[in-house]
Amino acid sequence: MTTKVLPPRRVSVAPMLDWSDRHCRQFHRHITRHTWLYTEMVTTGSLFHGDLQRHLEFNPDEHPVALQLGGSEPADLAHCAKLGEEWGYDEINLNCGCPSERVQKGAFGACLMAEPQLVADCVKAMKDAVSIDVTVKHRIGINDVDSYEFMRDFVGQVADAGCKTFIVHARTAILKGLSPRENREIPPLKYDYAYRLKREFSELEIILNGGIKTTAEMQQHLQHVDGVMIGREAYHNPYFMADFDALFYEDMTPVKTREEILHAMIPYIHRQLELYGNGGKGLRLNSVIRHMLGLMMGLVGARAFRQTLSDSKKLASGNPDILLEAFERMQTVTAYDRSLEVSSQ
Known part of the structure; x- marks a missing residue:
């Protein structure tokens, strides 16, 4: 053994x-x-x-x-x-x-x-x-x-x-x-x-x-x-x-980016929903998503990320792609914030 x-x-x-x-x-x-x-x-x-x-x-x-x-x-x-x-x-x-x-x-x-x-x-x-x-x-x-x-x-x-x-x-x-x-x-x-x-x-x-x-x-x-x-x-x-x-x-293996982590979690969530069911007494999407709300802490747009992942209607759909939607919304906020910086210079 x-x-x-x-x-x-x-x-x-x-x-x-x-x-x-x-x-x-x-x-x-x-x-x-x-x-x-x-x-x-x-x-x-x-x-x-x-x-x-x-x-x-x-x-x-x-x-x-x-x-x-x-x-x-x-x-x-x-x-x-x-x-x-x-x-x-x-x-x-x-x-x-x-x-x-x-x-x-x-x-x-x-x-x-x-x-x-x-x-x-x-x-x-x-x-x-x-x-x-x-x-x-x-x-x-x-x-x-x-x-x-x-x-x-x-x-x-x-x-x-x-x-x-x-x-x-x-x-x-x-x-x-x-x-x-x-x-x-x-x-x-x-x-x-x-x-x-x-x-x-x-x-x-x-x-x-x-x-x-x-x-x-x-x-x-x-x-x-x-x-x-x-x-x-x-x-x-x-x-x-x-x-x-x-x-x-002392492990120098490159760490996943935040975006890569989101992509890695999506197939996991799909498998869990297939195994345990979404809604009713089975697994709900939010059972996994709720643990990820802090992933963008400290970044511009983190609030928009959290808001998207907390949307009850989107969560009820049971679609893990909500993670990518939240990231895209965060990117939009970040881009807007940068544009304001440029215009103020």
Whole structure:
């Protein structure tokens, strides 16, 4: 059996609920070939009682791709991790960082940081069940317990169970009083916690997450930790990832232009619509298109591009050529803007 050679986790795109689905990951893969991609969090209950294909299916060219699980029962997580391996994922990640009330009611997510032994038991059960990596994504603390020592002890106990990779969202999770969005913005970032963790546990792989928006910031962080994980910036400004392969993986293969990405996505969308149907309970065109609204961010005409892709009547037609129409409209706006520049000179 040939061992799959995977790139290092120097850069990854965070699991983002309702965003990082397989269509989003397919789109991102046209921008960066080596960056690790993560699924939305999938709960163990969804896999026990839901549609496995819906939750686990992904496109073959998404690799390297990781499945993030939400749960707190070791046996259930072991079963679901095994499913993830059987479906072809390259990594199983345990969510110990989500602060939403819905997740708390399920007794998992960030509240698990208060139970390091349970997390260790979960990790051990999953590692015993699969041959791929089992990793943990966590916060630096919960509520008013946010000392470095608290996080260090959590990581140390879970590492003893066999986890070698920790993704540190460098904010405390406030479990009452803040929404998930506020939890991503209000608690202060403490990158030094992750830096110190790497110094103290040099044998572990430490990946930093939280508030990272530029390649310059990424390069700075990589002087202290093994990897960086990008969240909202990768979604809202996806073409920012176009430099990742060259900067972080020494791959100088020419990157697709924005226009080339649009053309590459059209046959993909056609295939998805043929397989899963357009309208009704099947796949809708907007299920894919919505992830691409930020592709032109920062360019003249980006607003016209977004407006076209948000036109409900055009989306209802189910024709992926709306991508080309949006690009052409953007070009018209750009040309008009340039003509105004010339005439004013």
